[in-house]
Amino acid sequence: MQLYLPVAEVSVDAFLLLGIGGVVGFLSGLFGVGGGFLITPLLFFIGVPPPVAVATGANQVVASSISGVLTQLRRKAVDIRMGTVLTLAGFVGSTAGVWVFKRMTALGQIDLFVQLSYVVLLGGVGGMMLQESLRARARARRGGPPPRRGQTHGLLHKLPFKMKFRASGLYISVIPPALIGAAVGFLAAIMGVGGGFVMVPAMIYLLGMPGKVVVGTSLFQIIFVSAYTTLAHAVQFQTVDMLLALVLIVGGVIGAQIGTRMQMKLKAEDMRILLSLLVLAVAVKIALDLLLTPSELYSITTVRA
Numbered sequence: 001m002q003l004y005l006p007v008a009e010v011s012v013d014a015f016l017l018l019g020i021g022g023v024v025g026f027l028s029g030l031f032g033v034g035g036g037f038l039i040t041p042l043l044f045f046i047g048v049p050p051p052v053a054v055a056t057g058a059n060q061v062v063a064s065s066i067s068g069v070l071t072q073l074r075r076k077a078v079d080i081r082m083g084t085v086l087t088l089a090g091f092v093g094s095t096a097g098v099w100v101f102k103r104m105t106a107l108g109q110i111d112l113f114v115q116l117s118y119v120v121l122l123g124g125v126g127g128m129m130l131q132e133s134l135r136a137r138a139r140a141r142r143g144g145p146p147p148r149r150g151q152t153h154g155l156l157h158k159l160p161f162k163m164k165f166r167a168s169g170l171y172i173s174v175i176p177p178a179l180i181g182a183a184v185g186f187l188a189a190i191m192g193v194g195g196g197f198v199m200v201p202a203m204i205y206l207l208g209m210p211g212k213v214v215v216g217t218s219l220f221q222i223i224f225v226s227a228y229t230t231l232a233h234a235v236q237f238q239t240v241d242m243l244l245a246l247v248l249i250v251g252g253v254i255g256a257q258i259g260t261r262m263q264m265k266l267k268a269e270d271m272r273i274l275l276s277l278l279v280l281a282v283a284v285k286i287a288l289d290l291l292l293t294p295s296e297l298y299s300i301t302t303v304r305a
Contacts, residue, residue, distance in 0.1 A: 021251025
């Protein structure tokens, strides 16, 4: 069944969109990522223009993250205080990201800018995650003790403005979480991502948060920053396609519930390896699309004055 998307100005298969939403929601519940790093490129691949894909992808991330975080709250696996710091800083970063997005749009380079951002960021983050995950798995097989991350970052304990995060068992400066939150907010505005693929490893390896609260706290922050980003794009650029978002949300909510249940059955090391491979696969696909000769060398579009 074909659906015409009025803002994107393309026709797509409704069941394909439901499937995309379901897959992204599943990943949201499984890994604690909003799924925007995957849904936005997938929308590229089916012909949705990048500005619409970025704005609408951020909108879908909100729904799948809400579905996942409700389950995490029932398990008491969300650090509300840490999530609040990350969220407030994320608003600042998102505002800056919307300004950069507007400048790139005015220069006529937004499509290339968004796609190159995905290649560089996903390639770098995915590579680092895969390397660390393989090391962790090797340590587990040898029977060696896991690194005590909370004790290895002396710099965090020397910075001012310390705050106690009881759910995470941390007493650290709010500066590192604020910087991470601002960076993720910036990425949300530029790339239409929730930022979980950056947030999750940053909370584990930089802040030393225990794995049991990482997923829920990441989803908590993603909800508010993605909602703010969607609103900013809707006001500034009018690129949120509500019909597209609605279909994706339906699939995402269902998928998130399945992913959250699956999370309990996988080891942490295996989950990180799977996530890193997925991130790298998306980066490679976008890079190939940029480098390979397209099937249609020319296209005609309407330029808005």
